[in-house]
Amino acid sequence: MSDLSPFNLVALVGAAILVPGWILAVVLKPGPTRDKVGWVGATALYLALSSWFLGHCLRFWHEERWALLVPIGFLAFMFSLGLLVSSYRTIGQFVDRTSASQSATN
Numbered sequence: 795m796s797d798l799s800p801f802n803l804v805a806l807v808g809a810a811i812l813v814p815g816w817i818l819a820v821v822l823k824p825g826p827t828r829d830k831v832g833w834v835g836a837t838a839l840y841l842a843l844s845s846w847f848l849g850h851c852l853r854f855w856h857e858e859r860w861a862l863l864v865p866i867g868f869l870a871f872m873f874s875l876g877l878l879v880s881s882y883r884t885i886g887q888f889v890d891r892t893s894a895s896q897s898a899t900n
Contacts, residue, residue: 801849808842811835826887833884840877847873 815835822828847870854863 799849799852801845801852805842805846805849808838808840808845811838812842830884830887833880833887837877837880837884840873840880844870844873844877 812835815831815838819828819832819835822831847866851863851867851870854860854866
């Protein structure tokens with residue numbers, strides 16, 4: 795990595811949360827704790843991917859590389875939407891105790 799932009803730093807933090815989250819989701823027995831860890835891991839995945847693609851979008855914008863900006867921008871948009879949905883579901887796992895939990899791992 796040649797430069798450590800804020801977007802790349804956020805992507806690295808997301809990856810650092812993602813890997814232990816996936817490992818824990820694999821080894822934990824099914825239940826509410828596993829569901830919460832799975833959703834945190836899924837949110838970290840979307841955080842890492844969306845920030846990484848957004849950083850590339852800004853770089854391509856400043857370099858005026860329009861042919862790369864369009865597909866990478868589309869991916870950044872899609873992963874950002876995934877981040878919003880995953881964040882909503884993750885918060886729901888920690889706040890709503892009455893409804894049945896939904897797993898992020900299946």
